[in-house]
Amino acid sequence: MTRPRAEAVALASRHVGRPHPARHLGEACRTALDDAYCVGLTLAADAALAQRASLCAAGPLAAQGETLQINLGEGPCVQALNQGSPVLADDLADPRTIRQWPVYAQQAQAHHIRAAFALPVLSGPAPAQQAGLVLTLYRDRPGPLSAAELHTAQLHADAAELLLLSAPVPAEDDLADAWLLPVEAVVHQATGVISYRHALTTGQALALLRAYAHSTDTDLTSLAHAIVHENLHLPDPPETDS
Template sequence: MTGPRPEAVALAARHAGQAHPARHIGEACRTALRSTYSVGLTLAADAALAQRVSLCAAGPLAARGETLQINLGEGPCVQALKQRAPVLAEDLDDPAATRQWPVYAQQARAHRIRAAFALPVLNGTAPAQQAGLILTLYRDHPGPIREADLHTAQDHADAAELLLLTAPVPREDDPTHAWLLPTDAVVHQAIGVISYRHRLTTGQALALLRAHAHTHNTDLTTLAHAIVHEHLTLPEPPDTGPTDS
Protein backbone atom coordinates (compact mmCIF):
# COMPACT_ATOMS: atom_id res chain seq x y z
CA MET A 1 0.00 0.00 0.00
CA THR A 2 1.44 3.41 -1.00
CA GLY A 3 1.48 6.43 1.26
CA PRO A 4 -0.13 9.81 0.65
CA ARG A 5 1.12 11.95 -2.21
CA PRO A 6 3.40 14.91 -1.41
CA GLU A 7 0.47 17.23 -2.16
CA ALA A 8 -1.49 15.66 0.70
CA VAL A 9 1.42 16.00 3.10
CA ALA A 10 1.79 19.67 2.17
CA LEU A 11 -1.94 20.24 2.71
CA ALA A 12 -1.81 18.62 6.13
CA ALA A 13 1.16 20.77 7.13
CA ARG A 14 -0.65 23.90 5.98
CA HIS A 15 -3.71 23.20 8.14
CA ALA A 16 -2.07 21.53 11.13
CA GLY A 17 -1.86 24.69 13.23
CA GLN A 18 -5.49 25.72 12.81
CA ALA A 19 -8.39 25.12 15.14
CA HIS A 20 -10.80 22.51 13.75
CA PRO A 21 -8.36 21.37 11.02
CA ALA A 22 -10.75 18.81 9.54
CA ARG A 23 -13.30 21.54 8.91
CA HIS A 24 -10.64 23.70 7.29
CA ILE A 25 -9.58 20.79 5.08
CA GLY A 26 -13.18 20.27 3.96
CA GLU A 27 -13.61 23.95 3.16
CA ALA A 28 -10.25 24.05 1.40
CA CYS A 29 -11.20 21.04 -0.69
CA ARG A 30 -14.45 22.68 -1.73
CA THR A 31 -12.60 25.84 -2.76
CA ALA A 32 -9.89 23.97 -4.68
CA LEU A 33 -12.30 21.96 -6.85
CA ARG A 34 -12.92 23.20 -10.37
CA SER A 35 -16.65 22.45 -10.19
CA THR A 36 -19.05 23.30 -7.37
CA TYR A 37 -19.49 20.55 -4.77
CA SER A 38 -20.44 20.19 -1.15
CA VAL A 39 -17.91 18.22 0.91
CA GLY A 40 -18.47 15.82 3.80
CA LEU A 41 -15.87 14.10 5.97
CA THR A 42 -16.86 11.10 8.08
CA LEU A 43 -14.74 8.88 10.31
CA ALA A 44 -16.37 5.46 10.59
CA ALA A 45 -15.55 2.61 12.96
CA ASP A 46 -17.44 0.08 10.83
CA ALA A 47 -18.58 -0.34 7.28
CA ALA A 48 -22.25 0.14 8.23
CA LEU A 49 -21.43 3.60 9.65
CA ALA A 50 -23.12 2.56 12.89
CA GLN A 51 -20.23 4.12 14.79
CA ARG A 52 -18.90 7.30 13.28
CA VAL A 53 -17.74 10.85 13.89
CA SER A 54 -18.86 13.55 11.45
CA LEU A 55 -15.82 15.78 11.03
CA CYS A 56 -17.03 18.23 8.42
CA ALA A 57 -20.04 19.22 6.32
CA ALA A 58 -19.08 22.04 3.97
CA GLY A 59 -21.67 23.38 1.56
CA PRO A 60 -25.47 23.27 1.32
CA LEU A 61 -25.83 19.57 0.44
CA ALA A 62 -23.26 17.95 2.72
CA ALA A 63 -25.03 17.92 6.08
CA ARG A 64 -28.15 16.26 4.70
CA GLY A 65 -26.18 13.87 2.51
CA GLU A 66 -24.09 12.72 5.48
CA THR A 67 -27.06 12.46 7.86
CA LEU A 68 -29.10 10.36 5.45
CA GLN A 69 -26.37 7.75 5.22
CA ILE A 70 -26.10 7.47 8.99
CA ASN A 71 -29.88 7.29 9.47
CA LEU A 72 -30.44 4.74 6.69
CA GLY A 73 -27.26 2.68 7.03
CA GLU A 74 -26.76 2.82 3.28
CA GLY A 75 -25.29 5.15 0.71
CA PRO A 76 -22.07 5.76 -1.19
CA CYS A 77 -19.99 6.02 2.02
CA VAL A 78 -21.20 2.63 3.21
CA GLN A 79 -20.55 1.04 -0.18
CA ALA A 80 -17.09 2.64 -0.42
CA LEU A 81 -16.08 1.23 2.96
CA LYS A 82 -17.46 -2.23 2.21
CA GLN A 83 -15.73 -2.56 -1.14
CA ARG A 84 -12.66 -0.59 -0.04
CA ALA A 85 -12.68 1.52 -3.17
CA PRO A 86 -14.10 4.84 -4.39
CA VAL A 87 -17.78 4.99 -5.31
CA LEU A 88 -18.46 7.41 -8.15
CA ALA A 89 -22.22 7.76 -8.57
CA GLU A 90 -22.56 10.38 -11.25
CA ASP A 91 -26.35 10.14 -11.55
CA LEU A 92 -28.57 9.22 -8.60
CA ASP A 93 -31.43 8.67 -11.07
CA ASP A 94 -29.53 5.71 -12.52
CA PRO A 95 -30.73 2.47 -10.86
CA ALA A 96 -27.54 0.66 -11.88
CA ALA A 97 -25.40 3.17 -10.00
CA THR A 98 -27.56 3.14 -6.86
CA ARG A 99 -28.71 -0.49 -6.69
CA GLN A 100 -26.95 -1.00 -3.34
CA TRP A 101 -28.66 2.02 -1.77
CA PRO A 102 -31.97 2.80 -3.55
CA VAL A 103 -33.66 4.36 -0.51
CA TYR A 104 -30.74 6.70 0.08
CA ALA A 105 -30.74 7.70 -3.59
CA GLN A 106 -34.45 8.47 -3.51
CA GLN A 107 -34.22 10.60 -0.37
CA ALA A 108 -31.00 12.30 -1.52
CA ARG A 109 -32.68 13.35 -4.74
CA ALA A 110 -35.49 14.87 -2.68
CA HIS A 111 -32.82 17.10 -1.12
CA ARG A 112 -31.40 18.11 -4.52
CA ILE A 113 -28.42 15.74 -4.40
CA ARG A 114 -28.02 14.38 -7.92
CA ALA A 115 -24.48 12.96 -7.79
CA ALA A 116 -22.21 11.69 -5.01
CA PHE A 117 -18.56 10.62 -5.03
CA ALA A 118 -17.22 8.81 -1.94
CA LEU A 119 -13.46 8.42 -1.46
CA PRO A 120 -12.37 6.16 1.42
CA VAL A 121 -8.99 6.37 3.15
CA LEU A 122 -8.26 2.92 4.60
CA ASN A 123 -5.20 1.50 6.33
CA GLY A 124 -3.85 -2.01 6.13
CA THR A 125 -5.41 -5.11 4.64
CA ALA A 126 -8.04 -5.86 7.25
CA PRO A 127 -11.53 -6.94 6.21
CA ALA A 128 -14.15 -4.58 4.87
CA GLN A 129 -15.28 -3.73 8.40
CA GLN A 130 -12.02 -1.84 8.98
CA ALA A 131 -12.39 1.73 10.22
CA GLY A 132 -11.88 4.43 7.67
CA LEU A 133 -12.13 8.09 6.82
CA ILE A 134 -14.42 8.94 3.92
CA LEU A 135 -14.52 12.18 1.98
CA THR A 136 -17.72 12.55 -0.04
CA LEU A 137 -18.49 15.11 -2.69
CA TYR A 138 -22.14 16.03 -3.29
CA ARG A 139 -23.41 17.84 -6.38
CA ASP A 140 -26.81 19.19 -7.44
CA HIS A 141 -26.56 17.99 -11.05
CA PRO A 142 -25.62 14.65 -12.66
CA GLY A 143 -22.50 13.98 -14.67
CA PRO A 144 -19.02 12.51 -14.25
CA ILE A 145 -16.43 14.03 -11.95
CA ARG A 146 -13.40 15.60 -13.55
CA GLU A 147 -10.18 13.65 -13.11
CA ALA A 148 -8.48 16.75 -11.69
CA ASP A 149 -11.23 17.16 -9.09
CA LEU A 150 -10.96 13.49 -8.16
CA HIS A 151 -7.23 13.84 -7.49
CA THR A 152 -7.77 17.08 -5.57
CA ALA A 153 -10.41 15.47 -3.37
CA GLN A 154 -8.23 12.40 -2.70
CA ASP A 155 -5.33 14.62 -1.67
CA HIS A 156 -7.57 16.46 0.78
CA ALA A 157 -8.91 13.16 2.13
CA ASP A 158 -5.36 11.90 2.69
CA ALA A 159 -4.43 15.21 4.34
CA ALA A 160 -7.44 14.94 6.65
CA GLU A 161 -6.29 11.51 7.76
CA LEU A 162 -2.78 12.80 8.48
CA LEU A 163 -4.28 15.59 10.60
CA LEU A 164 -6.55 13.17 12.41
CA LEU A 165 -3.62 10.97 13.34
CA THR A 166 -1.36 13.79 14.51
CA ALA A 167 -3.56 16.60 15.82
CA PRO A 168 -3.26 17.15 19.59
CA VAL A 169 -6.43 17.28 21.65
CA PRO A 170 -6.36 20.18 24.14
CA ARG A 171 -7.02 19.62 27.82
CA GLU A 172 -10.69 19.72 28.74
CA ASP A 173 -9.92 22.30 31.47
CA ASP A 174 -8.13 24.64 29.06
CA PRO A 175 -10.65 27.40 28.10
CA THR A 176 -8.27 29.10 25.67
CA HIS A 177 -8.35 26.35 23.05
CA ALA A 178 -11.23 24.94 21.07
CA TRP A 179 -11.36 21.19 20.55
CA LEU A 180 -9.51 20.25 17.40
CA LEU A 181 -11.58 17.12 16.92
CA PRO A 182 -14.91 15.81 18.19
CA THR A 183 -14.39 13.96 21.47
CA ASP A 184 -15.20 10.55 20.02
CA ALA A 185 -12.50 10.94 17.38
CA VAL A 186 -9.77 10.25 19.94
CA VAL A 187 -11.32 6.82 20.47
CA HIS A 188 -10.81 6.07 16.78
CA GLN A 189 -7.26 7.40 17.01
CA ALA A 190 -6.61 5.02 19.91
CA ILE A 191 -8.06 2.13 17.91
CA GLY A 192 -5.58 2.90 15.14
CA VAL A 193 -2.68 3.07 17.59
CA ILE A 194 -3.64 -0.24 19.23
CA SER A 195 -4.15 -1.88 15.85
CA TYR A 196 -0.66 -0.82 14.75
CA ARG A 197 1.12 -1.67 18.02
CA HIS A 198 -0.46 -5.09 18.51
CA ARG A 199 -1.00 -6.05 14.85
CA LEU A 200 -4.75 -6.40 15.33
CA THR A 201 -7.72 -5.66 13.14
CA THR A 202 -9.61 -2.54 14.18
CA GLY A 203 -12.43 -4.73 15.51
CA GLN A 204 -9.99 -6.60 17.74
CA ALA A 205 -8.38 -3.31 18.80
CA LEU A 206 -11.75 -1.89 19.81
CA ALA A 207 -12.51 -5.05 21.82
CA LEU A 208 -9.16 -4.76 23.62
CA LEU A 209 -9.78 -1.08 24.37
CA ARG A 210 -13.24 -1.82 25.78
CA ALA A 211 -11.99 -4.76 27.87
CA HIS A 212 -9.20 -2.67 29.40
CA ALA A 213 -11.60 0.19 30.18
CA HIS A 214 -14.02 -2.21 31.85
CA THR A 215 -11.29 -3.93 33.87
CA HIS A 216 -9.94 -0.61 35.17
CA ASN A 217 -13.36 1.00 35.63
CA THR A 218 -12.63 3.94 33.33
CA ASP A 219 -14.49 5.37 30.39
CA LEU A 220 -13.40 4.76 26.83
CA THR A 221 -12.56 8.37 25.99
CA THR A 222 -10.31 8.85 29.04
CA LEU A 223 -8.44 5.66 28.23
CA ALA A 224 -8.15 6.65 24.56
CA HIS A 225 -6.65 10.02 25.55
CA ALA A 226 -4.05 8.22 27.64
CA ILE A 227 -3.12 5.92 24.75
CA VAL A 228 -2.90 8.62 22.11
CA HIS A 229 -1.47 11.54 24.08
CA GLU A 230 0.24 9.99 27.12
CA HIS A 231 1.73 6.99 25.29
CA LEU A 232 -0.02 4.43 27.46
CA THR A 233 0.54 0.91 26.12
CA LEU A 234 -2.02 -1.79 26.82
CA PRO A 235 -0.89 -5.30 27.79
CA GLU A 236 -0.54 -7.72 24.92
CA PRO A 237 -3.83 -9.52 24.27
CA PRO A 238 -3.95 -13.31 24.61
CA ASP A 239 -3.18 -15.16 21.40
CA THR A 240 -6.54 -16.42 20.17
CA GLY A 241 -5.29 -17.47 16.77
CA PRO A 242 -6.44 -16.15 13.38
CA THR A 243 -9.94 -14.77 13.04
CA ASP A 244 -12.19 -13.89 10.13
CA SER A 245 -12.94 -10.38 11.37
Protein backbone atom coordinates in the same frame (compact mmCIF):
# COMPACT_ATOMS: atom_id res chain seq x y z
CA MET B 1 -0.93 5.10 3.94
CA THR B 2 2.65 4.69 2.65
CA ARG B 3 4.90 7.32 1.10
CA PRO B 4 2.44 10.22 1.20
CA ARG B 5 2.65 12.65 -1.68
CA ALA B 6 4.53 15.87 -1.02
CA GLU B 7 1.42 17.81 -2.08
CA ALA B 8 -0.68 16.10 0.61
CA VAL B 9 1.97 16.67 3.26
CA ALA B 10 2.16 20.36 2.39
CA LEU B 11 -1.63 20.67 2.42
CA ALA B 12 -1.98 18.89 5.76
CA SER B 13 0.73 21.05 7.32
CA ARG B 14 -1.44 24.13 6.78
CA HIS B 15 -4.10 22.73 9.10
CA VAL B 16 -2.09 20.96 11.82
CA GLY B 17 -2.76 22.57 15.18
CA ARG B 18 -5.69 24.64 13.95
CA PRO B 19 -9.06 24.33 15.70
CA HIS B 20 -11.48 22.19 13.69
CA PRO B 21 -8.88 21.04 11.11
CA ALA B 22 -11.35 18.82 9.25
CA ARG B 23 -13.75 21.72 8.75
CA HIS B 24 -10.99 23.90 7.31
CA LEU B 25 -9.79 21.07 5.08
CA GLY B 26 -13.31 20.44 3.78
CA GLU B 27 -13.75 24.10 2.95
CA ALA B 28 -10.33 24.13 1.26
CA CYS B 29 -11.33 21.14 -0.86
CA ARG B 30 -14.59 22.80 -1.82
CA THR B 31 -12.78 26.00 -2.81
CA ALA B 32 -10.23 24.04 -4.83
CA LEU B 33 -13.12 22.44 -6.73
CA ASP B 34 -14.52 25.92 -7.56
CA ASP B 35 -17.49 25.41 -5.20
CA ALA B 36 -19.06 23.00 -7.68
CA TYR B 37 -19.19 20.41 -4.92
CA CYS B 38 -20.12 20.10 -1.28
CA VAL B 39 -17.70 18.08 0.84
CA GLY B 40 -18.28 15.67 3.70
CA LEU B 41 -15.64 13.88 5.75
CA THR B 42 -16.65 10.81 7.75
CA LEU B 43 -14.80 8.73 10.34
CA ALA B 44 -16.34 5.32 11.00
CA ALA B 45 -15.38 2.14 12.80
CA ASP B 46 -17.38 -0.16 10.53
CA ALA B 47 -19.08 -0.23 7.17
CA ALA B 48 -22.56 -0.03 8.68
CA LEU B 49 -21.60 3.27 10.35
CA ALA B 50 -22.70 1.98 13.74
CA GLN B 51 -19.90 4.11 15.14
CA ARG B 52 -19.51 7.16 12.98
CA ALA B 53 -18.30 10.71 13.32
CA SER B 54 -19.11 13.32 10.70
CA LEU B 55 -15.99 15.45 10.88
CA CYS B 56 -17.09 18.11 8.42
CA ALA B 57 -19.94 19.09 6.14
CA ALA B 58 -18.87 21.92 3.85
CA GLY B 59 -21.58 23.37 1.62
CA PRO B 60 -25.39 23.24 1.57
CA LEU B 61 -25.72 19.62 0.37
CA ALA B 62 -23.14 17.97 2.60
CA ALA B 63 -24.93 18.10 5.95
CA GLN B 64 -28.04 16.45 4.56
CA GLY B 65 -26.02 13.94 2.53
CA GLU B 66 -24.06 12.92 5.61
CA THR B 67 -27.18 12.76 7.79
CA LEU B 68 -29.05 10.58 5.32
CA GLN B 69 -26.33 7.96 5.34
CA ILE B 70 -26.28 7.55 9.10
CA ASN B 71 -30.08 7.71 9.28
CA LEU B 72 -30.49 5.02 6.63
CA GLY B 73 -27.29 2.96 6.94
CA GLU B 74 -26.87 2.93 3.16
CA GLY B 75 -25.26 5.10 0.52
CA PRO B 76 -21.91 5.69 -1.17
CA CYS B 77 -19.94 6.27 2.05
CA VAL B 78 -21.22 3.01 3.56
CA GLN B 79 -20.39 1.08 0.39
CA ALA B 80 -16.96 2.67 0.04
CA LEU B 81 -16.08 1.58 3.57
CA ASN B 82 -17.47 -1.88 2.94
CA GLN B 83 -15.58 -2.51 -0.30
CA GLY B 84 -12.47 -0.48 0.51
CA SER B 85 -12.45 1.39 -2.79
CA PRO B 86 -14.00 4.55 -4.27
CA VAL B 87 -17.69 4.68 -5.10
CA LEU B 88 -18.48 7.12 -7.91
CA ALA B 89 -22.24 7.56 -8.30
CA ASP B 90 -22.47 10.16 -11.05
CA ASP B 91 -26.27 9.98 -11.36
CA LEU B 92 -28.46 9.06 -8.40
CA ALA B 93 -31.45 8.88 -10.76
CA ASP B 94 -29.83 6.02 -12.70
CA PRO B 95 -31.95 2.85 -12.26
CA ARG B 96 -28.87 0.80 -11.32
CA THR B 97 -28.02 3.25 -8.55
CA ILE B 98 -31.61 3.29 -7.31
CA ARG B 99 -31.59 -0.53 -7.12
CA GLN B 100 -28.36 -0.37 -5.12
CA TRP B 101 -29.53 2.24 -2.59
CA PRO B 102 -33.32 2.50 -3.07
CA VAL B 103 -34.08 4.71 -0.07
CA TYR B 104 -30.90 6.79 -0.07
CA ALA B 105 -31.07 7.55 -3.80
CA GLN B 106 -34.68 8.69 -3.54
CA GLN B 107 -34.20 10.84 -0.44
CA ALA B 108 -30.91 12.32 -1.65
CA GLN B 109 -32.59 13.49 -4.85
CA ALA B 110 -35.41 14.99 -2.80
CA HIS B 111 -32.71 17.13 -1.15
CA HIS B 112 -31.26 18.12 -4.55
CA ILE B 113 -28.27 15.74 -4.40
CA ARG B 114 -27.87 14.32 -7.90
CA ALA B 115 -24.37 12.81 -7.68
CA ALA B 116 -22.13 11.56 -4.86
CA PHE B 117 -18.53 10.38 -4.90
CA ALA B 118 -17.02 8.62 -1.86
CA LEU B 119 -13.27 8.14 -1.47
CA PRO B 120 -12.12 5.91 1.42
CA VAL B 121 -8.69 7.11 2.45
CA LEU B 122 -7.50 5.14 5.51
CA SER B 123 -6.20 1.70 4.63
CA GLY B 124 -3.45 -0.80 5.25
CA PRO B 125 -2.68 -3.13 8.18
CA ALA B 126 -4.55 -2.10 11.29
CA PRO B 127 -5.93 -3.60 14.51
CA ALA B 128 -9.51 -4.77 14.81
CA GLN B 129 -12.11 -2.02 14.61
CA GLN B 130 -9.67 0.26 12.78
CA ALA B 131 -11.44 3.44 11.84
CA GLY B 132 -12.01 4.25 8.20
CA LEU B 133 -11.93 7.77 6.82
CA VAL B 134 -14.04 8.72 3.80
CA LEU B 135 -14.21 11.98 1.89
CA THR B 136 -17.51 12.35 0.04
CA LEU B 137 -18.36 14.90 -2.64
CA TYR B 138 -21.99 15.90 -3.23
CA ARG B 139 -23.24 17.72 -6.33
CA ASP B 140 -26.59 19.10 -7.46
CA ARG B 141 -26.22 17.87 -11.06
CA PRO B 142 -25.37 14.47 -12.56
CA GLY B 143 -22.15 13.79 -14.41
CA PRO B 144 -18.78 12.15 -13.78
CA LEU B 145 -15.79 13.56 -11.95
CA SER B 146 -13.06 14.84 -14.22
CA ALA B 147 -9.55 13.48 -13.78
CA ALA B 148 -8.45 16.85 -12.39
CA GLU B 149 -11.34 16.93 -9.88
CA LEU B 150 -10.61 13.38 -8.76
CA HIS B 151 -6.94 14.30 -8.27
CA THR B 152 -7.90 17.35 -6.19
CA ALA B 153 -10.34 15.38 -4.04
CA GLN B 154 -7.85 12.57 -3.48
CA LEU B 155 -5.18 15.07 -2.51
CA HIS B 156 -7.42 16.54 0.19
CA ALA B 157 -8.43 13.04 1.29
CA ASP B 158 -4.77 12.10 1.69
CA ALA B 159 -4.19 15.29 3.68
CA ALA B 160 -7.15 14.41 5.92
CA GLU B 161 -5.59 11.03 6.57
CA LEU B 162 -2.31 12.65 7.57
CA LEU B 163 -4.15 14.96 9.95
CA LEU B 164 -5.98 12.00 11.48
CA LEU B 165 -2.81 9.96 11.85
CA SER B 166 -1.16 12.88 13.63
CA ALA B 167 -3.98 13.01 16.19
CA PRO B 168 -4.15 10.82 19.32
CA VAL B 169 -5.63 7.40 18.55
CA PRO B 170 -8.98 7.00 20.34
CA ALA B 171 -10.17 3.90 22.10
CA GLU B 172 -12.95 2.00 20.35
CA ASP B 173 -15.64 3.40 22.63
CA ASP B 174 -14.33 6.94 22.21
CA LEU B 175 -14.70 7.20 18.44
CA ALA B 176 -17.52 9.73 18.71
CA ASP B 177 -15.20 12.07 20.62
CA ALA B 178 -12.14 11.52 18.42
CA TRP B 179 -10.31 14.28 16.56
CA LEU B 180 -13.33 16.60 16.48
CA LEU B 181 -16.61 16.37 18.34
CA PRO B 182 -19.16 15.36 15.66
CA VAL B 183 -22.67 16.71 15.46
CA GLU B 184 -23.91 13.11 15.66
CA ALA B 185 -22.21 12.38 19.02
CA VAL B 186 -25.67 12.32 20.60
CA VAL B 187 -26.56 9.37 18.33
CA HIS B 188 -23.82 7.30 19.93
CA GLN B 189 -25.00 8.39 23.39
CA ALA B 190 -28.59 7.42 22.56
CA THR B 191 -27.43 4.05 21.26
CA GLY B 192 -25.76 3.39 24.59
CA VAL B 193 -28.89 4.41 26.49
CA ILE B 194 -31.09 2.13 24.38
CA SER B 195 -28.61 -0.73 24.74
CA TYR B 196 -28.77 -0.42 28.53
CA ARG B 197 -32.53 0.05 28.80
CA HIS B 198 -33.47 -2.81 26.48
CA ALA B 199 -30.54 -5.18 27.12
CA LEU B 200 -29.46 -5.05 23.47
CA THR B 201 -26.13 -5.04 21.72
CA THR B 202 -25.08 -1.66 20.36
CA GLY B 203 -25.81 -2.89 16.85
CA GLN B 204 -29.33 -3.94 17.83
CA ALA B 205 -29.82 -0.64 19.67
CA LEU B 206 -28.81 1.36 16.60
CA ALA B 207 -31.16 -0.73 14.44
CA LEU B 208 -34.02 -0.02 16.87
CA LEU B 209 -33.20 3.70 16.85
CA ARG B 210 -33.14 3.80 13.05
CA ALA B 211 -36.36 1.78 12.74
CA TYR B 212 -38.24 4.06 15.14
CA ALA B 213 -36.92 7.18 13.39
CA HIS B 214 -38.03 5.79 10.04
CA SER B 215 -41.47 4.69 11.27
CA THR B 216 -42.16 8.10 12.83
CA ASP B 217 -40.51 10.11 10.04
CA THR B 218 -38.17 11.70 12.60
CA ASP B 219 -34.60 12.86 12.04
CA LEU B 220 -32.23 10.43 13.75
CA THR B 221 -30.27 13.15 15.54
CA SER B 222 -33.44 14.83 16.85
CA LEU B 223 -34.75 11.50 18.11
CA ALA B 224 -31.42 10.72 19.79
CA HIS B 225 -31.46 14.13 21.48
CA ALA B 226 -34.93 13.41 22.89
CA ILE B 227 -33.75 10.06 24.26
CA VAL B 228 -30.60 11.44 25.89
CA HIS B 229 -31.79 14.86 27.05
CA GLU B 230 -35.57 14.52 27.38
CA ASN B 231 -35.78 10.95 28.75
CA LEU B 232 -37.79 9.66 25.80
CA HIS B 233 -38.31 5.89 26.01
CA LEU B 234 -38.71 3.81 22.87
CA PRO B 235 -41.15 0.89 22.88
CA ASP B 236 -39.59 -2.52 23.43
CA PRO B 237 -38.60 -4.28 20.22
CA PRO B 238 -40.81 -7.21 19.20
CA GLU B 239 -39.70 -10.55 20.56
CA THR B 240 -38.35 -13.07 18.09
CA ASP B 241 -38.32 -16.84 18.35
CA SER B 242 -34.90 -18.11 19.34
